[in-house]
Amino acid sequence: MQSGLTDVFAAERVRAIAAAHQAERGALLPILHDIQAEFGYVDPAVEPVLADALNLSTAEVHGVISFYRDFRRECAGRVTVRVCRAEACQAVGANALVEHAEASLGVEMGDTTRDGAVTLDEVFCLGNCALGPAVQVGDRLHGRVSPARFDALLGEAR
Structure with missing residues (x-):
């Protein structure tokens, strides 16, 4: 996902991660942690995909990502x-x-x-x-x- 969520596979993978947590209360944080674990960071293109999957606004998803310092917007160094x-x-x-x-x-x-x-x-x-x-x-x-x-x-x- 170094190049972002430009390919269908990455977007589908994000949807699959979201679906795996959808029954959980407060699923957004575990989903974001799983996305970061898999891709190395949380690409801004994730926001509308997650908003749609979780029936949230893009602003809500963005707010959570930007509030917590643990979520990176780009890949970290080695x-x-x-x-x-x-x-x-x-x-x-x-x-x-x-x-x-x-x-x-x-x-x-x-x-x-x-x-x-x-x-x-x-x-x-x-x-x-x-x-x-x-x-x-x-x-x-x-x-x-x-x-x-x-x-x-x-x-x-x-």
Whole structure:
């Protein structure tokens, strides 16, 4: 689905995912998670397909997608790096770490490097408050991440 929902197969697959959840109460969120798991992101072309399948307005579907930060509008990089911006991590240097991460990668929060290797995201708690600043690289959580350690973790991930 890298090219969007331009082909009939992708639209039919989205309808099938929606149909699998249609009997559930509040089905939109699980459907969106399944779509993102299958395609890597939630293409804007999904909105009218889901609105039709779930008898919702396109605005309702768009509102849910845009409200939750977990739903991506484009494919993420091969590795996603999430930096905690919660108060406990801010108190021990998360803001400086964010500035370093953006400068080091040449992207802003929410963006992916030009080579598609790394997506940099922020999160507002990784549950590792005693070991801040906390960073998640892929599925691995790291604590007490300094700018030098950030660079080392990124080197390993790339």
